[in-house]
Amino acid sequence: MQPVTGVQRVAREVVRAMDQLVADRQLPWAAHARLRIVCEAGADVSDLGLRATEVERTSGKATGHLWEQAVLPRHVRGGHLLCLGNTAPLVMLAAGQPVTVMIHDLSYQQFPGAYRLRYRLGHRMMLPFLLRRARKLLTVSETEKAVLTGLHPPALESIRVVRNGGWRDGAVSRRDRERPVDGHQPYVLYVGSLSARKNIHGVLATATLLAREDGIATVLVGSASDILAPIAASVPDDIRHLVRFAGQVNDLDTLAGIYRDAACLLFPSFYEASPLPPLEAMSFGCPAVVSAIPSMTERCGRAATYVDPASVDDMVAAVRSVIGSPSCIAEQVERGYQRALRWTWRSQAQAVLSALLEGAKEDLTPQARPEGGEDAWFGRERAATLSL
Numbered sequence: 001m002q003p004v005t006g007v008q009r010v011a012r013e014v015v016r017a018m019d020q021l022v023a024d025r026q027l028p029w030a031a032h033a034r035l036r037i038v039c040e041a042g043a044d045v046s047d048l049g050l051r052a053t054e055v056e057r058t059s060g061k062a063t064g065h066l067w068e069q070a071v072l073p074r075h076v077r078g079g080h081l082l083c084l085g086n087t088a089p090l091v092m093l094a095a096g097q098p099v100t101v102m103i104h105d106l107s108y109q110q111f112p113g114a115y116r117l118r119y120r121l122g123h124r125m126m127l128p129f130l131l132r133r134a135r136k137l138l139t140v141s142e143t144e145k146a147v148l149t150g151l152h153p154p155a156l157e158s159i160r161v162v163r164n165g166g167w168r169d170g171a172v173s174r175r176d177r178e179r180p181v182d183g184h185q186p187y188v189l190y191v192g193s194l195s196a197r198k199n200i201h202g203v204l205a206t207a208t209l210l211a212r213e214d215g216i217a218t219v220l221v222g223s224a225s226d227i228l229a230p231i232a233a234s235v236p237d238d239i240r241h242l243v244r245f246a247g248q249v250n251d252l253d254t255l256a257g258i259y260r261d262a263a264c265l266l267f268p269s270f271y272e273a274s275p276l277p278p279l280e281a282m283s284f285g286c287p288a289v290v291s292a293i294p295s296m297t298e299r300c301g302r303a304a305t306y307v308d309p310a311s312v313d314d315m316v317a318a319v320r321s322v323i324g325s326p327s328c329i330a331e332q333v334e335r336g337y338q339r340a341l342r343w344t345w346r347s348q349a350q351a352v353l354s355a356l357l358e359g360a361k362e363d364l365t366p367q368a369r370p371e372g373g374e375d376a377w378f379g380r381e382r383a384a385t386l387s388l
Contacts (some may be wrong), residue, residue, distance in 0.1 A: 001043050001063070004250050005193060005222075006276055007104050010140075010164055011084035016048045017169065017349035023052035033353065038075045040067055065122070080135070080356055087126050093133035100136040100356055102162070105144055105273035106151075111197035131155045136355045138162045140274035143295040160355040163299075165345030166279030168252065186263030187217040188319055189286065191255075191277040194224045198269045199291070199309050204235065204243070206266065206315040211239035214320070218266075221258060223248040259284040264322045267291070268309040274299055279343060282336030287329055289318045303332065303339035 002008050015037065020026070022033050035053040037045065040063060045055055062071050065087065072081075073089045080098040081088070088101045108115045108123050130137065131152040137159045139145050149156045188210060192198045207218035220243070235243045249255045259265070265281035268291045278288040278300050290296045291309035305322055308314045322328060 001040055003223075003248060005248075007085055009276060010102075010104065012048060013165055013168065013345040014084060014349050014352055015053070016050075017165075017345040018353060019048065019050050019053045021346065021349055021353065027350065027353070033357070036079065038072055082352070082356060086123065088130065088134065090126070090129055093129045096133070098135045099133075100138060101130050101134045102138040102140075102352075103130065103144070103148065104140055105271070106147055107197050107271050107273075110271050127151075134158065136160060136358070138352060138355060140164050141295050141298055143298055144273040160351065162348050162351040162355070163343055164274040164276060164279075165348050166276065166340045166343055167256075167283040169345050185217065186323065187219050187261070188323075189219050189221070189258065189262035189265050189281070190267065191221045191259075191265065191280070192267065192269065192275075193222050194220070197271050202268055202309060202312060202315065203266060205312045206268075206319065207243050208236060208239060209312065209316050210319060211242040215242070216263075216319075216323070217242040217244070219244050219246055219258065219262070221246045221249050221255070255280075256284060259286050262286045264289055264319060266315065266319060268307055268315055269293075269296075270309055272296060272299075278304060279340045282333075282340040285333045285337065287322045287332045288336060289315070289322060299343075301335075301339055303335040305332065 004012065018035060022035055036056060037043075037050075037053055038056045038058065039045070041057045041059060043057065056075060058067070058071050058075060060067075060071060068083075068087065069089050069091070073092050076092070076097070080100065081092060082100050082102075083089075084102045086101070086103055088099050092099050106127075108120045112120055131148065132155075135158065137148065137155060139148060139159060139161060140163055142161055145159050145161050148159060188207065190200075190203045190207075192200075194200050203218075203220070207220075210216040210218065246258070249258065259281050262281070264287045265277060266289050267275065267277050267281075268289070269275065270291065270293070272291075272293065272295045274295065278290050278296070281288050282300075282303060288300065288304040289307060290300055290304045292306035293309070296304070297306070305318050307318045322332070
């Protein structure tokens with residue numbers, strides 16, 4: 001029901017991968033899992049390719065958070081509710097019903113000026129309920145787990161780290177990573193929301209210097225939204241032809257081509273939990289220049305070039321270094337590809353299902369549990385999943 005940016009992309013890919021795991025019975029306990037999506041009447045699930053998941057569309061005019069709080073609880077009917085977008089029905093949390101919530105990040109607390117007031121207030125009200133009442137809390141990095149635990153130490157027992165995947169599993173071949181032929185005009189690429197916490201002003205300042213001094217173009221993929229504070233930014237007239245705003249790109253084939261043709265990705269965000277663009281770029285042989293913050297080093301390892309996001313000079317120098325060194329590019333491309341192979345949506349879906357079934361096992365009486373004890377639920381996959 002929403003534009004597909006980071007949180008929505010994660011939710012869709014996780015649901016898609018969970019469905020595949022259950023449909024193909026790829027895990028020992030898959031036969032015991034039943035999946036059902038409860039959604040608004042107009043929800044688009046056409047690209048998920050669901051085979052094992054029932055889709056239940058509700059009626060009525062309620063949408064958005066009103067639908068989530070007032071309509072969704074009436075349709076759970078004793079199941080274990082998985083909410084993948086930072087919020088959950090308060091009535092279910094208050095009643096102690098089994099609810100697992102994925103908290104992607106707390107950027108509205110770290111960078112309040114980047115978000116509209118109503119968004120900040122709504123999430124600030126919701127967070128204490130999630131930390132204290134959710135059966136399980138899922139988050140996407142060890143860095144973010146530490147932040148959540150610092151806010152409410154008792155939540156440590158219920159938090160599970162389920163790291164994001166990158167590009168759609170199995171959709172990138174070696175041929176897809178081939179760099180453009182000679183004669184192609186390279187450009188620096190930014191992918192993300194046009195937000196202050198993403199350092200959009202630093203990106204534009206870097207783009208301006210690269211355009212004026214090197215004649216290098218920059219393409220920005222992404223848009224603002226109604227939850228973000230307006231961005232006051234403009235491109236000087238003399239370089240307008242070298243700085244292009246491509247807007248939101250939801251078509252994956254189109255986005256893949258943009259990554260493939262880019263000279264490098266510039267992603268100097270001030271705050272992230274487990275960002276998608278760096279690993280997406282790595283999947284297509286596009287070197288990544290990213291901010292030197294803990295979550296980014298956890299995500300990218302030795303496969304990226306790190307910069308001080310507060311220093312435009314540092315970002316300009318890093319981009320020039322990456323673009324200007326063929327040997328550096330070849331080495332980083334290979335490291336990036338290996339890094340991208342490490343984080344998959346399948347592994348994240350496994351971790352999510354494992355957390356859910358831990359809760360399901362706790363809800364069952366001994367008589368209702370499947371024969372074979374704990375191994376019937378988790379099998380050998382459990383250790384691999386929880387050690388990601």
